[in-house]
Amino acid sequence: AKQQGKAGHHFFETALDERARMRRQLELDLRAAIRDGGFALHFQPLYSLSEERLTAFEALVRWPHPTLGLVAPGDFIPLAEETGLIMQIGEWVMREACRQAMAWPEPLSVAVNLSAKQFLSPALPAMVVHALAASGLPPQRLEVEITESAFAANVEKTLETLHALQGLGVRITLDDFGTGYTSLGHLRLFPFNKLKIDQSFVQDIAPTGNAHAVIRAITTLADALGIETLAEGVEEPSQLAVLRREGCQQIQGYLLSRPMDGAEVRAFIDDQRAR
Ligand code: C2E
Ligand code: CA
Ligand code: CA
Ligand code: CA
Numbered sequence: 001a002k003q004q005g006k007a008g009h010h011f012f013e014t015a016l017d018e019r020a021r022m023r024r025q026l027e028l029d030l031r032a033a034i035r036d037g038g039f040a041l042h043f044q045p046l047y048s049l050s051e052e053r054l055t056a057f058e059a060l061v062r063w064p065h066p067t068l069g070l071v072a073p074g075d076f077i078p079l080a081e082e083t084g085l086i087m088q089i090g091e092w093v094m095r096e097a098c099r100q101a102m103a104w105p106e107p108l109s110v111a112v113n114l115s116a117k118q119f120l121s122p123a124l125p126a127m128v129v130h131a132l133a134a135s136g137l138p139p140q141r142l143e144v145e146i147t148e149s150a151f152a153a154n155v156e157k158t159l160e161t162l163h164a165l166q167g168l169g170v171r172i173t174l175d176d177f178g179t180g181y182t183s184l185g186h187l188r189l190f191p192f193n194k195l196k197i198d199q200s201f202v203q204d205i206a207p208t209g210n211a212h213a214v215i216r217a218i219t220t221l222a223d224a225l226g227i228e229t230l231a232e233g234v235e236e237p238s239q240l241a242v243l244r245r246e247g248c249q250q251i252q253g254y255l256l257s258r259p260m261d262g263a264e265v266r267a268f269i270d271d272q273r274a275r
Contacts (some may be wrong), residue, residue, distance in 0.1 A: 002044075004078075007029055012260055017028075018141070023079065024078070026079060027079060027083055027085070029066075029114065030063075030076060030079065030080060030083070030085050031085065031271045033063060034085060034089060034092070036090045037092070037136055038060045038063070039057065039061055039062065039063055039064075039089065039092060039093070039096075040061075040063075040064055040261070041059045041060065041061060041062070041096055041097060041100065041261075042060045042061075042062055042091065042259035042260060042261055043057035043058065043060070043100075043110075043259060043260055043261075043262070043265045044057060044060060044252060044256075044257060044258065044259040044260070045057055045174070045252065045254070045256050045257050045268065046111065046230060046250055046251075046252045047250060047251050048249060048250050049243070049244055049248065049249060049251060050249050052090045054108065054269070054272050055108070055250065056109035056110060056111050056143060057095035057101070057104075057109075057110055057265060058110075058111040058112075058113075058252065058259075059093060059096075059100075059109070059110055059112050059113070060073065060113075060259050061073050061077075061089070061093050061109065061113075061142060061241070063076055069182070070171070077112035077115065079116055080115075080136060081115055081116070084117070086115045086117050086118060087117065087118065087121065087123075090114065090115060091127055091131070091186065093112060093113075093128075094112055094127065094128065094131040094258055095131045095134060096109045097112045097137070097143065098132060098134070098135035098136075098137040099134070099135045099160075100109065100262055100265075101135070101137055101141060101142075102135050102136055102137050103266075104265075104266075104269060105269065106141070107140075107141065108141070108269070109140075109142065109143055109171075110137075110141065110142060110143070111143040111144070111145055111173065111231065112142065112143070112144050112145065113144075113145045113146075113175070114144050114145065114146050114150065114151045115150075116146075116150040116187050117257060119146050119150035119161060120150065120152055120157075120161075124161065124164075124165075125161075125164040125165060125168065127260045128142070128144075128165065128168060128170060129168065131141055131200045132168070136137070139168045139169030139170050140169050140171075140211070142170045142171070143170070143171045143172070143173055143194070144170060144171075144172055144173070145163060145172075145173045145174075145175040145196065145251070146172065146174065146175060147174070147175045147176050147268050148174065148176075148180045148181065148182045149180070151186070151190075155189060158190065159189070159190065162192075163196075165189075166193075171193040171194065172191070172192055172193050172194075172206070173192065173194040173196055173230070174187075174190075174192045174194070174195050174196065175194070175196045176196065176197055176198045177195040177196055177197055177218070178197060178198045178201055178214075178218065179198045179200065180201070184221070187221070187222075187225055187227070188225065192227055192229040193227065193228060194227060194229070194250075195218065195222050195228070195230070195253075196230050196231075196232050197215065197218055197229060197231045197232065197248070198232065198233075199231075199232045199233020199253070200233075201214055201215060201218075201231075202215075202231050202232065202233045202234055202235075202239055202243070202253070203233055203235070203239075205238070205242050205243075209238070211242075212242050212245075212246055212275055215231070215242065215243065215246045215248065216246040217246070217248060219246055219247040219248050219249075220247070223247065228249050228250065229247075229248050229249050229250070230248070230249065230251065231243045231248045231250070231251050231252070231253075231254060232251075232252045232253060233252075233253050233254075234251045234252065234253030234254075234255045234256070235253055235255050236255065238253065240245065240255060250273045
């Protein structure tokens with residue numbers, strides 16, 4: 001029967017088997033990387049237009065894979081979330097980001113991405129407390145970034161977690177703003193410190209389009225609510241000019257720098273200070 005099954009295998013079945021096999025292998029490789037400390041952090045600078053200075057670096061996880069090369073988070077974070085491995089990876093990211101940030105001059109901050117699973121976990125505040133304590137990083141120098149997918153079904157639960165983190169002195173950024181279903185009510189309800197305007201809006205900025213009107217609406221609303229704004233994915237000086245004009249306070253993107261490894265970050269900081 002086995003032989004027959006093999007010979008009669010439909011193409012799609014084989015392809016599905018192959019996918020399942022690869023997924024299982026990737027999960028095993030992820031577990032090995034967690035065990036062996038096989039991840040790396042890259043950092044991308046956040047720059048304040050109003051203060052004309054570097055304010056922070058966002059930690060972006062990378063996975064140097066033995067055969068696949070440097071795997072981008074988009075290619076393993078979803079699997080890590082499905083398998084629950086994101087909890088261990090996320091804890092490593094938090095500890096390592098705080099540890100490296102401790103070596104940067106004050107008051108430079110580090111921004112750490114939290115997945116929805118992490119944000120919704122009751123263990124999150126304690127995990128953050130431990131990472132801060134182990135590194136010695138003052139909580140004021142830590143920002144966490146969440147997307148609206150992290151909002152709990154009930155408002156109270158989301159508020160509770162936001163307040164627990166802010167009670168520690170940690171600041172909270174709503175990432176990818178404008179891409180989902182965040183109602184304006186959520187902005188009023190939840191005490192975010194910063195909005196990251198999604199890069200799709202920034203890349204839509206053109207001399208003739210109306211993307212600048214959307215940017216202005218967001219910065220005006222955020223100003224009224226006392227929330228800072230940062231535009232991500234800034235690649236062109238023309239985009240920067242529009243963002244400045246429309247009152248955006250911070251920028252991040254290839255125009256300033258691509259994500260860098262720890263050594264490159266130190267050189268970048270020295271270079272900025274020498275200016
Ligand atoms: P994100 O948080 O929205 O991060 C911004 C992404 O845009 C990064 O991709 C960054 O390299 C890229 N980027 C920055 N500037 C530019 C630009 O000017 N142009 C363009 N085209 N892209 C730019 P990356 O590093 O591949 O990360 C992708 C996503 O993976 C992140 O999106 C975030 O959602 C997730 N991620 C990264 N690190 C972590 C982590 O430690 N934990 C969790 N839970 N998620 C992470
Ligand atoms: Ca982010
Ligand atoms: Ca983003
Ligand atoms: Ca994103």
